[in-house]
Amino acid sequence: MTERFDPAQADTRWQAAWDEAQSFRADDTSTKPRSYVLEMFPYPSGRIHIGHVRNYTMGDVLARYKRMKGFEVLHPMGWDAFGMPAENAAMEKGVHPGGWTRENIANMKAQLKRLGFALDWSREIATCEPEYYGQEQALFLDLYEHGLVYRKESAVNWDPVDQTVLANEQVIDGRGWRSGALVEKRKLSQWFLKITDFADELLDGLSTLDKWPEKVRTMQENWIGKSQGLQFSFDLSTGGKVEVYSTRPDTIFGASFVAVAADHPIAQGAAEGRPEVQDFIALCKQGGTTAAELETAEKLGFDTGITAKHPFSGAQLPVYIANFVLMDYGTGAVMAVPGHDQRDFEFATKYQLPIARVVAASAEEADKPFDGESEAGDGVLVNSDFLNGLSVAEAKAAVIARAEGEGWGEGKTVWRLRDWGVSRQRYWGTPIPFIHCEVCGVVPVPKKHLPVVLPEDVDFQTPGNPLVRHPTWKHVDCPQCGHPARRETDTLDTFVDSSWYFLRFASQPDDRPFDPAKIAEWLPVEQYIGGIEHAILHLLYARFWTRALARIGKIEVKEPFGSLFTQGMVTHETYSVFDIAPENTTQIGGSHEHWDKPVGREYFVSPAEIERRDGKVYEIATGRPVIVGRVIKMSKSKKNVVDPDEIVATYGADAIRWFMLSDSPPERDLPWSEAGIEGCGRFVQRLWRLFAQYDAAATGEDKALDRKVHQTVDAAARDIESLGFNKTVARIYELTGAVEKAQPSASRSAAIRTLLLLVSPMMPHLAEEAWASIGEGLIADAAWPEVDPALLVDDEVTVAVQVKGKLRDTLTVAKGTSKEDLEALALASEKVQRALDGAEIRKVIVVPDRLVNLVA
């Protein structure tokens, strides 16, 4: 063995060896138990970033560990390859989105290979290839046949410059995120998936996902947003009716007005011929929609002059148009109960409407005044006729029963979840497989004509969807009547592509989306790993798509991901500089870590552009002082990024993998540091030196070391299975120290061999290189070391001795020493006697093998 481990030559050599042996190819015919380990596949933006490295390293350690434990492991990788950045690149650089994407994939694949991930590349998928999206079109048609796909007119955010629909997230302060143009609301015919049909199922299913983070389940629960209440109508003074929805029908006797949304038909009707009403409606629509604006926005109303008759009391309640009522939730109209709803309270205060108490802590507090705000809490009904004395829950049921009995309302469940609009007016996506015929209407493309392939000869010189402008592509004959017709030019939301890729990984026949038998063997994914940013959309859509396929009989599995893990981000300090020397600026107070913040234009510099001198930090190029900012997520604009390729080139793949697993618990953020990666590089060499000391001929037993080894193997396995990689890392450091200190013996040689196996999932290249002279075959194919349960327990233990709960001494005794002996030994301790100071012992607590507590 060489003196130093040289990753530059070892890494590529072993990566080639694994390729050659096809070590990580999942065998569908294997009789071993199955394990499907999956990380969220990347968007091929061009470069692998450090967050990918952390994500895939975690999955890789688990996949390699599972193989060692005797599982047939499926650990695939692919590319979420459709999407806007490719089109933006096309517009900005004049390249074709396909060429740009495929080149990025090639680059990123090479990067992943350099990191030594144990991936089954034979199952690689790129969603932009017809072999994939053609099958997606087939699934879309299946869902259409079963009534789960439909078309309807819907208001969308339209960017008039880019000529496209924008998602809500792409509208920033009312402007398109790319063009900066004022976004318009347009009505367009859009394709929808009936996710609301699954609202109940998706909500109930969450309770079965006990290996998902509580946080993600809660987020999905809130997103689905189930609420139960009463929908009923008020008779209006105009002779009409207004339907309202309330989750608090118990408070109906506290209603003091009715409020409708600005675009509610009643408001529209009231506006006819009345400019002042029209003005008010316009004012309501002007309001911003950001959280901050909503928080501070004043409640505004306009009294229509119409009144609504209370179903019990017969009182005439005024009907207001109000800016806080949303048209697209419930019925767009509410009964307002100021005493028990804060918005209604603010509104009633402003317009001097009655604020009645109908829920109180007790019947005696029926007339207690409000303390400047509404009360939403539980209690007993008061001032409420036949409801008086009932609890909130009882009153809700009683009102719903009356309404249903008398026929003016019914109990109803309302969901926040909306159907999933999947139409995008973009080129670089899966073509929606439909044809518009003037005679037959909307006609699905016959399956035998799939895939509907994206044309390659498109131009991006003008804004808008190139598919619309393409001279020939959209012109086809109607498959039903043969008349000239037009292809659908919208493409699918890319979230559709990522809603079933995990199925295609498990099985990829040429002639169908997947083989259900193979899906049954591999799914659900045993461990799914990815970022928290996908907690709602991707994970909800994937759950929906899986359930939809199950409902139409394509597959059996209902939940795609058995266990979910959301890993933290990789963060880094930021370094910023002000372009005016500090002596020329005014100090504005407040001290930063190193410098007071001067006035000037701030710009960010990268870690490579700074140097540290005398405990302060300077920009190398200018000598200007650097402000060391918060540790935040790496991003290009803050220049606090590190390039994984450079790290691999300097320290090798194993060092960066080890860093990704060290220190921070995997669900928390990991602060990157130069010192940290250097430490990892040192440890790689330290292990290498230790492995070089392996001596197959050594003799003699070292019982204590044997125990340490077995205890570490046992604990490391548990830690890896629970993804506690930082703890595994710490244990490996401990064992390394113990082995280094041990005298040569057969035990020590065995310990080195075992340590090598333990680190192999984390540092596979180093492990293979050392294994070549110690073991047989590839360590990638080796088994996880067996644990001897007899060696997990020590025969000597350290027992803590406390006096009144305070530690005074420790005893080293044989394991299993009797309570009596322990007590006697504790009392014999000089330190204990001094602490007791002659006091009388009232009580003795002895926990065998752990502690003795003397209570005086």
Place this chain on the structure above:
RNA sequence: GCGGGCGUGGCGGAAUGGUAGACGCUGCGGACUUAAAAUCCGCUUGGGAUUCCAGUGCGGGUUCGAGUCCCGCCGCCCGCACCA
């Protein structure tokens, strides 16, 4: 406002109700070396000082014993939100 999470050394963090600070990083001291790098050894919560005291955001409580459990606060992070 609703929901979720988190507060432990200079930093990242360990700790089935039972020896708080494992392990790593940083810093300091030492060995080796002509020197440096690499490596190795020691120290690194605070105070007093070798056998002590205090200490896990703050205030209470349960317990022989609390970082851990309970109650009440404070602070930070994340998600959702005029959702009726």
